Amino acid sequence: MFKKIDHVGIAVKNLDEAIKVWEGLGFKVEEVEEVPDQKVRVAVIKVGESRIELLEATSEDSPIAKFIEKRGEGIHHLAIGVENIEAKLEELKEKGYRLIDEKPRIGAGGAKIAFVHPKSVTGVLLELCERKE
Numbered sequence: 001m002f003k004k005i006d007h008v009g010i011a012v013k014n015l016d017e018a019i020k021v022w023e024g025l026g027f028k029v030e031e032v033e034e035v036p037d038q039k040v041r042v043a044v045i046k047v048g049e050s051r052i053e054l055l056e057a058t059s060e061d062s063p064i065a066k067f068i069e070k071r072g073e074g075i076h077h078l079a080i081g082v083e084n085i086e087a088k089l090e091e092l093k094e095k096g097y098r099l100i101d102e103k104p105r106i107g108a109g110g111a112k113i114a115f116v117h118p119k120s121v122t123g124v125l126l127e128l129c130e131r132k133e
């Protein structure tokens, strides 16, 4: 059911500056994409079969803005690749996990994504991600 670690999301204040830092380390930003539904701008770095997502808020009420206000920059979420996101959401709902999204939404690269609340997942914001490879 779980395919791989799809990506680690990192909240940053300024995407262009963060890209310089990460490319200075030797990583390569493949693409930068705005995801209006999530109020973020995303820089995608491929690392083997996984990705790093650098995330900048595109509005004051973006979840990324609130996160940074409260906790500063840093690791924001862990995204796991799944075969069937609807089935997984159903299963977790039945098991009593607190779903932020009952139905998947569209994320970066057109993936189907849904979040499970950190309070249900030992303090980790978990993202389920179904991607047509």
Ligand SMILES: C[C@H](C(=O)O)C(=O)SCCNC(=O)CCNC(=O)[C@H](O)C(C)(C)COP(=O)(O)OP(=O)(O)OC[C@H]1O[C@@H](n2cnc3c(N)ncnc32)[C@H](O)[C@@H]1OP(=O)(O)O
Pocket (backbone or CB within 6 Å): 009, 035, 038, 040, 042, 053, 055, 063, 064, 066, 067, 070, 076, 077, 079, 100, 106, 107, 108, 109, 111, 113, 115, 117, 118, 119, 123, 124, 125, 127
């Ligand atoms: C597009 C791209 C993609 O992959 O395609 C993305 O990832 S989009 C990535 C951006 N989109 C998202 O993050 C959408 C899902 N996130 C959300 O719905 C929200 O951010 C949220 C429900 C996790 C938290 O929102 P909130 O208004 O409740 O914020 P609060 O600050 O009050 O958080 C409530 C409690 O959760 C904790 N908390 C909040 N955010 C996180 C986090 N990222 N990781 C771990 N814990 C967290 C807070 O410390 C607090 O705990 P305590 O009470 O103990 O202090």
Ligand SMILES: [Co+2]
Pocket (backbone or CB within 6 Å): 007, 009, 053, 077, 079, 107, 127
């Ligand atoms: Co993500």
